[in-house]
């Protein structure tokens with residue numbers, strides 16, 4: 064319904080008059096009174112009230128209320144006023160007027176029309192203006208029009224009145240919140256103390272503890288608890304409990320943050336209605352189960368964030384009717400004031416928890432991670448970051464710039480420093496792009512994969528990069544092994560097969576003299592032996608890797624093994640001189656005879672193979688003690704077996720790798736010599752199966768010494784017995 068034209072003119076004139084009245088130089092009370100009288104007829108209300116919050120020079124606000132003189136005797140409904148203050152304009156054709164609360168039963172209960180408008184102007188709530196009229200009166204149209212028109216003038220009048228000092232005589236200032244709560248001075252004091260404390264608190268637990276303690280003190284409750292509301296799961300999460308009997312208290316607090324279904328009890332009801340729930344006496348009031356069996360009075364007050372309860376303060380008393388209007392008002396005011404600090408603390412807690420969680424993930428990931436700013440400075444790095452580059456402690460250099468510090472520190476190990484430098488440049492030039500590269504380090508050999516991802520802030524502005532560095536050496540190793548296996552097998556198979564096929568074809572197709580035939584047959588035999596050795600080596604290595612090799616150990620004399628081997632190898636020693644330096648008094652060793660023979664055989668054949676120009680080969684065996692062993696060798700009594708040659712020698716960078724499967728030193732000499740790269744890895748595995756160690760010393764062009772140890776068994780009954788058995 065809109066206002067008719069004639070009504071509009073009338074309304075404008077009224078507005079002009081009311082505005083003039085409001086600007087007169089009289090106390091506000093008189094001016095408001097005259098405005099009400101002016102409007103009473105045209106708007107046809109029965110009574111009117113202006114509630115305003117004057118901002119005085121003292122802290123807080125003072126509420127004053129001005130009534131129209133000839134009103135109904137019915138009291139105004141403060142809850143309605145509060146509702147208008149909180150939620151805006153409220154109109155109803157049928158509110159109930161009664162005077163029960165004042166105990167004046169003579170007045171008949173009646174219905175009325177109601178219109179309440181907040182005086183909200185200039186970003187602030189100044190007051191609430193309310194009109195009541197007999198039902199059927201068209202309050203809403205003109206009334207609303209008029210009130211809306213008057214809002215700025217009323218706000219200005221209230222603002223001016225507030226600045227007057229002192230507060231007009233006869234009006235007792237009461238401190239309250241603009242939503243209409245009147246509080247005793249003592250309560251005010253309690254609230255404002257709490258306010259100051261809460262404002263400074265960020266820690267959720269600290270805040271809730273203080274809140275609960277103060278609430279219990281202020282309301283005289285016997286016990287209380289605070290729960291947070293989980294709307295998604297419709298649950299309450301217990302945060303704190305205080306004052307309950309020891310057994311219950313321990314049960315509540317020991318089990319950490321317990322969750323409860325929110326359907327049950329007063330706290331649940333407060334959580335899903337957002338209203339304060341008060342059970343005055345559990346013994347007479349049915350409906351809600353007491354949260355604590357010992358309680359008679361129970362109060363559950365929700366702290367609302369927006370219109371959603373975020374927490375419930377639960378208070379219990381063993382007395383009936385322990386909480387009255389005073390406590391209710393206090394709790395309402397308290398819950399409103401707590402809302403902001405609680406919201407802040409919950410967010411802070413969430414931020415802390417997620418930061419903590421992310422921090423743990425960051426610290427425990429095996430990938431090296433570093434957050435880097437736009438200039439390349441490391442802001443934060445996890446432990447794996449320093450470890451992966453192999454410079455523990457070097458990151459103490461502060462600030463640390465990836466672009467120069469990293470390259471400088473890695474320079475001795477970087478195989479291709481330019482590659483890393485180019486990578487920085489690429490990252491710098493394209494700050495919003497993901498970049499990736501691989502870096503190869505030597506000493507020890509390491510392949511690293513770098514992923515550099517742009518990072519941005521909450522406004523989506525690029526802030527720098529996150530570097531994630533992964534060690535991919537093992538993956539590279541697997542690739543290398545595959546590659547080397549294929550090339551070795553193809554070479555080692557093809558070469559003997561080609562000569563076997565070639566010579567047998569010759570033998571089949573042509574006649575040869577007996578000595579020639581012998582020579583061809585010998586070559587075929589040698590090549591077939593080489594093939595058989597290859598197959599044997601491949602089987603050995605796969606058995607060793609599968610853990611299937613078991614030692615068949617006996618107490619054995621090494622002299623017999625040496626004797627057998629020298630006879631066996633004699634034919635191959637055309638260009639070499641073999642020197643045996645074997646101690647006479649060697650104790651017997653507890654070994655697998657065949658395996659140890661294989662170890663020495665492998666080392667001797669290598670010594671022969673890799674000294675193509677001949678020279679002296681020494682096989683030295685003696686008992687030794689710790690002084691004669693490498694530093695990291697286990698202590699005890701050992702037999703030390705060393706095989707030296709005066710051959711090609713091994714370069715220092717190859718020395719640590721000769722034990723790897725399929726690893727062959729790659730140069731013209733070794734290529735000519737041929738081999739599988741398996742011998743030494745099998746040898747090492749067999750030595751270690753016996754509990755010994757093996758190592759090599761070598762100088763390129765001078766020769767090599769391969770040494771291994773075998774433990775001398777402690778003399779005990781078991782060994783004596785076996786010794787006796789084996790003799």
Ligand code: ADP
Nearest residue numbers: 669670673712721727728738739740741742743
């Ligand atoms: P293979 O001899 O079949 O190549 P090994 O595992 O026995 O495989 O040896 C690995 C590598 O170590 C050889 O390719 C060779 O380069 C080097 N090597 C082993 N023994 C000696 C030695 N006595 N002198 C020089 N180099 C050696």
